[in-house]
Amino acid sequence: MHNLEKIEKKKEQRNLFDKKIFFFLLFSIFYSLNANAQCAMCRASLESNGDTSQAEAVNDGIVYLMAIPYILVAVIGIFIYRMYYAKK
Incomplete structure (x- = not known):
């Protein structure tokens, strides 16, 4: 027992x-944290016309595109972790 x-x-x-x-x-x-993920050239070209809302939208898009690979790696890591400990 x-x-x-x-x-x-x-x-x-x-x-x-x-x-x-x-x-x-x-x-x-x-x-979420406020992040500035644009390269310097993208930011300069988008802010040169004075419309910062478009620059912010591009910045948000870059952040979302960057997050997807990290989420996929985390899911795969959890899957491997569970497979490893299920065998024990």
Whole structure:
């Protein structure tokens, strides 16, 4: 029975760890910072006509395009992590 208790305790710890990871990822996705992701030449050409809203829109687009690869790598990492620990 002692081994069964150890197994149950490990499952509880893993579930707690999974919940922490889930909430961290959820918080990371919805928490945003103001970022300037344009190159200097793009910014200069967009701001030269005086319309900064277009420059901000291009900046937002660059940030969104940059985020997709990071999200994909994170999902693949979680998938590999779960496969690795499912075998043990």
